[in-house]
Amino acid sequence: MYQFFLKYEKNAYEYSDLIIAVDTKIKNYINDELDNKNSDKIIILKNAINDEIFKYDEKENIKYFNENIILIPRRLVPKNGVIFAVKAANELVKKVLKTLKCILLEMELKNKI
Structure with a gap:
């Protein structure tokens, strides 16, 4: 079952025009799954948090x-x-x-x- 969904995931990466990752780790993971092909279609859109409002006290x-x-x-x-x-x-x-x-x-x- 896992292999089936892994193949499905890889196909989705290959046929996507653009892939949005939330951080470099995810981008690198997807890039590895694509065997470093089409890495230019993976962009990083980081989760935005206002550190002044959510500052640790x-x-x-x-x-x-x-x-x-x-x-x-x-x-x-x-x-x-x-x-x-x-x-x-x-x-x-x-x-x-x-x-x-x-x-x-x-x-x-x-x-x-």
């Missing part, structure tokens, strides 16, 4: 170091399987951890684009 964040926190940044729709992460978190509490914070983060941007 050790004093502010130190209180979270001793807590068990799971962040699930997915849209809350059945196809994304969020329920499985929540069920797994529940099992962790039952079997391993005394406490756990589970943060479900959904950001809907379709009205802002």
